[in-house]
Amino acid sequence: MLAEYALLLVGTVLVNNFVLVQFLGLCPFMGVSNKLETAIGMSAATTFVLTLASACSYLTYTWLLVPLDLTYLRTISFILVIAVVVQFTEMVVRKSSPLLHRVLGVYLPLITTNCAVLGVALLNINKAHTFSQSLLYGFGAAVGFSLVLVLFSAMRERLAVADVPLPFQGAAIGMIAAGLASLAFMGFAGLV
Amino acid sequence: MRSAHAIHGGIHPDEAKALAAPGKLLDAGIPDKLVLPLSQHIGRQPEAVVAVGEAVKGGQLLALAESPMSVSLHAPTSGIVTAIEDRPVPHPSGMTNLCIELQCDGEDDWLTFTGISNWRATDRTKLIEAISGAGIAGMGGAGFPTAVKLNGSPGQSIDTLIINGTECEPYISSDDTLMQIDAPSIVAGAEILAYIVGAKEILFAVEDNKPTALTAMHDAVAASESECQRDVMTFPTKYPSGGEKQLIEILTGKQVPSGGLPAHLGIVCQNPGTAVAVHAAILEGKPLTERIVTLTGEALGKPGNYRVRLGTPISHLLAVTEFDPSNNRRLIHGGPMMGFALENSDVPVIKTTNCVLVPTEQELPTPPPAQACIRCGHCAEACPASLLPQQLYWYARAKDQEQLEKHHLFDCIECGACSWVCPSHIPLVQYYRAAKGSIIDARAEKIRSDRSRERFEARQERVERELAAREAQRAARRAAAQKKADTDADDDPIAAAIARAKAKKQAADEAPSAVPDADS
Amino acid sequence: MSLVDTQPVLAALIALLGLGITFGAILGFASIRFRTEGNPLADQINQILPQTQCGQCGYPGCKPYAAAIAEGDVINKCPPGGQETIDALADLLDVESMPLDAEHGEEKAPKVAFIREAECIGCTKCIQACPVDAILGAAKVMHTVIADECTGCDLCLDPCPVDCIDMIERKTGIQHWRWELPSDNIIASDRAAA
Numbered sequence: 013m014l015a016e017y018a019l020l021l022v023g024t025v026l027v028n029n030f031v032l033v034q035f036l037g038l039c040p041f042m043g044v045s046n047k048l049e050t051a052i053g054m055s056a057a058t059t060f061v062l063t064l065a066s067a068c069s070y071l072t073y074t075w076l077l078v079p080l081d082l083t084y085l086r087t088i089s090f091i092l093v094i095a096v097v098v099q100f101t102e103m104v105v106r107k108s109s110p111l112l113h114r115v116l117g118v119y120l121p122l123i124t125t126n127c128a129v130l131g132v133a134l135l136n137i138n139k140a141h142t143f144s145q146s147l148l149y150g151f152g153a154a155v156g157f158s159l160v161l162v163l164f165s166a167m168r169e170r171l172a173v174a175d176v177p178l179p180f181q182g183a184a185i186g187m188i189a190a191g192l193a194s195l196a197f198m199g200f201a202g203l204v
Numbered sequence: 205m206r207s208a209h210a211i212h213g214g215i216h217p218d219e220a221k222a223l224a225a226p227g228k229l230l231d232a233g234i235p236d237k238l239v240l241p242l243s244q245h246i247g248r249q250p251e252a253v254v255a256v257g258e259a260v261k262g263g264q265l266l267a268l269a270e271s272p273m274s275v276s277l278h279a280p281t282s283g284i285v286t287a288i289e290d291r292p293v294p295h296p297s298g299m300t301n302l303c304i305e306l307q308c309d310g311e312d313d314w315l316t317f318t319g320i321s322n323w324r325a326t327d328r329t330k331l332i333e334a335i336s337g338a339g340i341a342g343m344g345g346a347g348f349p350t351a352v353k354l355n356g357s358p359g360q361s362i363d364t365l366i367i368n369g370t371e372c373e374p375y376i377s378s379d380d381t382l383m384q385i386d387a388p389s390i391v392a393g394a395e396i397l398a399y400i401v402g403a404k405e406i407l408f409a410v411e412d413n414k415p416t417a418l419t420a421m422h423d424a425v426a427a428s429e430s431e432c433q434r435d436v437m438t439f440p441t442k443y444p445s446g447g448e449k450q451l452i453e454i455l456t457g458k459q460v461p462s463g464g465l466p467a468h469l470g471i472v473c474q475n476p477g478t479a480v481a482v483h484a485a486i487l488e489g490k491p492l493t494e495r496i497v498t499l500t501g502e503a504l505g506k507p508g509n510y511r512v513r514l515g516t517p518i519s520h521l522l523a524v525t526e527f528d529p530s531n532n533r534r535l536i537h538g539g540p541m542m543g544f545a546l547e548n549s550d551v552p553v554i555k556t557t558n559c560v561l562v563p564t565e566q567e568l569p570t571p572p573p574a575q576a577c578i579r580c581g582h583c584a585e586a587c588p589a590s591l592l593p594q595q596l597y598w599y600a601r602a603k604d605q606e607q608l609e610k611h612h613l614f615d616c617i618e619c620g621a622c623s624w625v626c627p628s629h630i631p632l633v634q635y636y637r638a639a640k641g642s643i644i645d646a647r648a649e650k651i652r653s654d655r656s657r658e659r660f661e662a663r664q665e666r667v668e669r670e671l672a673a674r675e676a677q678r679a680a681r682r683a684a685a686q687k688k689a690d691t692d693a694d695d696d697p698i699a700a701a702i703a704r705a706k707a708k709k710q711a712a713d714e715a716p717s718a719v720p721d722a723d724s
Numbered sequence: 725m726s727l728v729d730t731q732p733v734l735a736a737l738i739a740l741l742g743l744g745i746t747f748g749a750i751l752g753f754a755s756i757r758f759r760t761e762g763n764p765l766a767d768q769i770n771q772i773l774p775q776t777q778c779g780q781c782g783y784p785g786c787k788p789y790a791a792a793i794a795e796g797d798v799i800n801k802c803p804p805g806g807q808e809t810i811d812a813l814a815d816l817l818d819v820e821s822m823p824l825d826a827e828h829g830e831e832k833a834p835k836v837a838f839i840r841e842a843e844c845i846g847c848t849k850c851i852q853a854c855p856v857d858a859i860l861g862a863a864k865v866m867h868t869v870i871a872d873e874c875t876g877c878d879l880c881l882d883p884c885p886v887d888c889i890d891m892i893e894r895k896t897g898i899q900h901w902r903w904e905l906p907s908d909n910i911i912a913s914d915r916a917a918a
Contacts, residue, residue: 050818076743081729082736089743096747103758110765114794115818173602175576297901574906600905603811634906641902646808649774656775656875657786659856 017148023204024152030128031160032190032197037128041161042186044119046172051165053112054119055158057101061123062132062157065090065097066150069133070143090133091124098124128157164193206407208439209457211450213588215443215621217374217541219413223507224500226377227384227416230508232497232524234281238306238515240266241293244554245341246348247273252304258285262314263491266304269336275349275555276339278491279306280513282313294518294537294551296544303552306515317489328400331486338485339492339555344368344379344446344475345538347556350482353474354400356467363470365403365432366455367394367479369410369417370446373539376559378496379476381509383410383417386480387424391434393479396486398432401472406434407455413441443541444619448473450588462615477558497553499525501562503532512553518560519549527562533570536561540568541620575628583622583632589615593622593632600635605643613639685710766794772812776804777855778877780829785855798822803829804876835876835891837869843888850880850889 030036037058044054069090077083102120106113113120123129132153136146167189176185243249250267254260260279267277283306291303320326320334336351356362367390371379383390394406408425410418421436439445439454449460451473458469466473474482477495484490493514500507505526512521518535536543537551539559553560561568583593592611599607616636623632689703727735770790781801783789793799799813800822807824814821824831839850839859846864851857858874861867869880869889881889 047818072743076739080735080739082732082739085736085740089740092740092743092747096751099751100754103754107758110794111768111816114765170598173598173604293898295898295901296903297898299898299901301898606815631906634903637903638905645902652875653773653775654771656777656856656873657770659858659873660775660777660785663855663857 017144019204020145020148021152021155024149025156025159026197027200027202027204029156029160029197029200030131030153031157032194033200034131035194036131037126037157039122040119040126041157041164042183042190044116045161045165045168045186047115048162048165048169050112050115051161053105053109054116055154055161057105057116057120058123058126058129058157058161059151059154061094061097061101062129062150062154063147065094065129066132066136066153067143067147068093068097070136070141070146073137074143086134086137087130090130094129094133095124128153160193160197164190167193206435206437206455208437208454211442211445211453211588212590213586213621214445214450215586215624216441217443217624219441220374220500221377221380221413223502224375224377224498225508226380226414228508229381229385229496230506230510232499232510232512232516232521234308234310234312234513235516235520236308237286237517238280238283238308238513239291239517239550239552240277240280240304240306240515241291241552241554242267242277242302242304243293244277244347244514244556245275246346247271247275247352249302250274250276252288252302254285254288254304256285256288259283260285260306262312263317263493264315265491266306269339269349272355273349273352275341275351276337276491277304278339278493280493280515281306281308282311283308292548292551294546294554294557298547317491319485319487319489321487323396323486324399328402331396331400334489335482335485338481338490340478340481340485341492341555342475343477343481343495343555343558345542345556345558347554350474350478353472354397356401356472360467361470362401362403362467362472364405364407364456364472365394365398365401366451366471366473367406367408367476368446368448368451368473369408369414369421369476370451371414372411372441372443372446373541373559374443375500375561376498376539377500378498378509378558380414380417381498382476382480382496383414384420387417387420388428389480389483390421390476391424391428392487393481393483394474395428395430395432396482397472397474397479398430403472404432406430406432408434408436409451409455410436410438411441411445412438444588444617444621447588447617447619449617462612492555495553495555495557497521497557498559499562500559501532502564502567503528503562512557514555515552517550517552518546521553521560522549522562525562531564531566532562533565534563534568536563541624542618571631572629574630577628577630580627582625582627586621586625588619588621589617591616593636596639597630597632597635600639603639603642605639605646608639608643613643616640682711766791768816769793769813772805772809772816773802774805774809774875775856776875776877778804778875778879780804782828793817798825800825801828803831806831834894835878836871836874836894837876837878837880838871838890838892839867839869840888840890841866841868843886845886847885849883849885853879853883855879 028034031038031041040054045051072089072093073086077086077089098121105120132150136149141149168186171185171189242252248271250269252267254266260266261282262279264279265276266279269276285304286307287305290300292298293301293303323331332351332354335354340350342348342350369379369383371377398406408421410421418436418438425434425436437455444450445454448466452466452469452471453459460466460469481492494511495514496509497512498509499521505528507525535546535549537546537557537560538544540561543561577594577597579594581594587593595611596608596613599611613636618633618637620633626632685707689707770787773786773790775786777785780803781789783792789801800810802809803824810824811821844867846861846867848861848863850867851859851861855877856873856875858870859867859880860870876891878891
């Protein structure tokens with residue numbers, strides 16, 4: 013039982029990492045990874061949203077859509093759930109750290125359109141996870157996202173002060189670095 | 205019996221010490237004129253106490269230290285003060301500073317002094333005053349006011365005094381020479397210093413490339429009595445073992461904490477030249493007016509260790525040592541690692557001038573232009589302070605002050621080991637010096653702007669307070685006038701009418717002037 | 725349920741509406757619970773600004789400009805702060821640094837005000853204008869600038885009726901000299917070309 017959950021976690025964090033292996037959630041990954049502090053703030057926000065949204069969408073599906081035989085509405089209702097959770101998170105962030113709120117800017121409400129969040133919600137249904145499995149899956153996806161975001165922002169901070177040739181400066185060298193990191197993570201394939 | 209420890213990093217450049225024949229002291233003589241910068245130390249400039257045209261004798265006070273972090277200045281020989289104005293001084297900027305120019309009369313007429321022979325029975329503060337009065341600053345190269353170092357901070361007890369005879373930098377052999385010819389004075393001076401700081405242990409540090417000096421120190425210690433436990437310690441030659449913090453780690457195994465001082469470990473370090481100066485100041489009452497300077501480099505015909513009066517222009521020394529300019533490009537004040545180039549050879553020798561290096565182009569070639577950093581990491585291997593020079597380099601280029609402080613920029617001793625090993629010839633130390641300068645300026649700027657903000661906010665408060673007070677006064681006056689109008693109305697209807705009209709007029713007058721005066 | 729079989733669209737709409745109302749209620753409650761007062765971000769920005777209170781940015785002081793930046797105004801309007809302040813603000817707010825807006829002035833060497841005392845009439849107009857109270861004096865009494873407190877904002881120049889105030893550059897000596905960053909030439913041919 014515990015082994016099963018551990019494997020699920022390792023699978024979502026490393027082997028099938030949502031950002032570098034499944035290529036979901038690339039928008040905040042590239043947009044918010046300039047500074048380490050911002051990246052940590054963003055990963056905390058996304059972890060909160062992913063875990064909560066994963067749980068809420070599972071509950072919405074199981075208690076509302078399935079009994080009412082409205083499973084075809086799952087996409088739109090999951091988006092609704094995610095939007096609410098993100099709004100809630102934005103209020104909490106603005107209260108606790110106005111600087112982080114100003115710095116994250118538009119990327120905070122854009123978590124709503126983060127395909128990783130919707131992806132987690134839909135994949136939970138596809139894989140017919142139980143509630144605890146859904147929760148863990150969402151949490152694992154968030155940990156994987158945070159891990160990669162923090163690693164990448166540390167790399168980008170170093171890239172920012174390195175002497176990168178002019179055509180590659182900015183997003184270009186970031187993309188190349190992301191590609192190389194993705195290659196590295198694909199080395200985990202077959203682990204689980 | 206202590207044993208030496210090893211430190212991280214360090215390099216082994218070519219020693220090149222034999223060129224100046226350490227152990228043999230020559231005399232540079234007295235030039236025609238001496239140029240004495242008032243500031244030859246870290247801290248505030250002393251105030252000149254002589255006037256232009258005044259005749260002075262050798263050892264006479266020329267400038268008095270007015271504040272604790274200041275050091276006095278004395279005449280190295282007799283003569284007449286011909287000017288007190290800005291002159292070029294030995295400083296990497298090549299800028300000028302206030303100097304006293306002394307026209308030497310060739311008589312070398314000196315004042316007589318009285319020392320404190322029974323210094324063990326004298327109060328420590330009196331001894332420190334005598335040292336301060338003798339104008340002694342650290343002679344190892346930094347020039348920290350010795351009196352301040354000996355005073356220490358309240359509550360800080362010192363157990364160990366270290367006499368730093370390491371002299372790890374190539375070419376320089378002034379301390380080596382001093383140890384060979386006058387080891388007893390160094391030991392006696394150390395005794396006085398130990399008494400002042402209350403140390404129970406004295407360690408004399410000599411690198412193993414100075415066997416004659418080592419023997420001389422051993423003999424001097426054996427031949428003298430002491431209240432302290434003394435040890436002459438030697439250790440393998442490595443640059444920069446002579447750095448204060450590095451030496452402490454070598455001799456004691458303890459590391460001075462980041463941003464801390466040796467005093468926090470109960471240790472005080474002094475240069476052997478400073479110890480000899482202290483000895484002369486206490487026992488004979490003589491002020492600091494001369495020092496041993498290593499004049500070396502293949503462009504000199506007669507390199508050697510010379511006894512030089514402070515204020516001697518380097519051009520005089522170049523003449524004495526038969527300088528050959530044909531193959532020379534640089535005149536270096538200090539050694540090849542931590543010295544700086546001089547533009548003007550007329551600058552004088554000061555208390556911190558331990559060496560003047562005049563190399564030929566083949567001997568010390570001008571460094572090739574810097575290339576890109578290849579991130580090899582040799583600099584981190586060489587750093588004696590266990591810092592990350594590569595990271596400091598990138599952050600210094602990016603001017604990232606926060607990261608520089610996180611990587612302990614201010615623990616860098618600017619020894620130059622990292623630049624020396626860099627395969628791309630990047631002048632790493634220059635980046636760190638520039639970065640330190642801008643951080644220091646930014647800190648000072650922050651203090652200034654915080655103060656301005658406080659004053660501004662205080663002023664806002666005051667203006668609002670005054671406005672409110674004025675409003676209250678007006679309201680009170682209006683109420684009083686109204687009250688008066690009411691009481692008058694009771695007695696006489698006509699008077700009441702007049703009073704009412706008056707009150708109304710007053711209110712009308714007050715209304716336009718409700719605008720505060722401050723905006724006129 | 726029967727409604728779902730007979731009226732699937734209506735059932736779907738009701739389900740979604742129910743969901744929406746529930747969530748709307750949660751959000752409404754949260755917006756009251758997590759209401760923010762004041763603007764601590766403006767204070768953080770104000771700490772970085774140089775506090776000359778000169779008004780060259782177009783705002784009546786540094787605090788109003790800080791509040792404006794917190795609302796979204798550009799960061800390059802402060803000449804006394806110079807490029808360093810702009811870079812620090814860019815770092816704080818995680819935006820791109822930009823050069824100083826020339827419309828608001830140029831970065832000049834720091835200056836200090838100096839009153840030519842022979843011409844001063846003791847009117848106190850400059851004292852009232854100084855935002856940091858750096859002028860000492862009173863009515864009919866000699867006025868003088870306290871140099872250490874003066875920020876060089878030159879707000880005292882205009883009010884003076886006899887025009888007796890000069891802005892002079894601050895003296896720098898060997899004590900203020902600092903090492904310069906080595907030039908950035910990467911390879912030898914760059915240096916030769918420079």
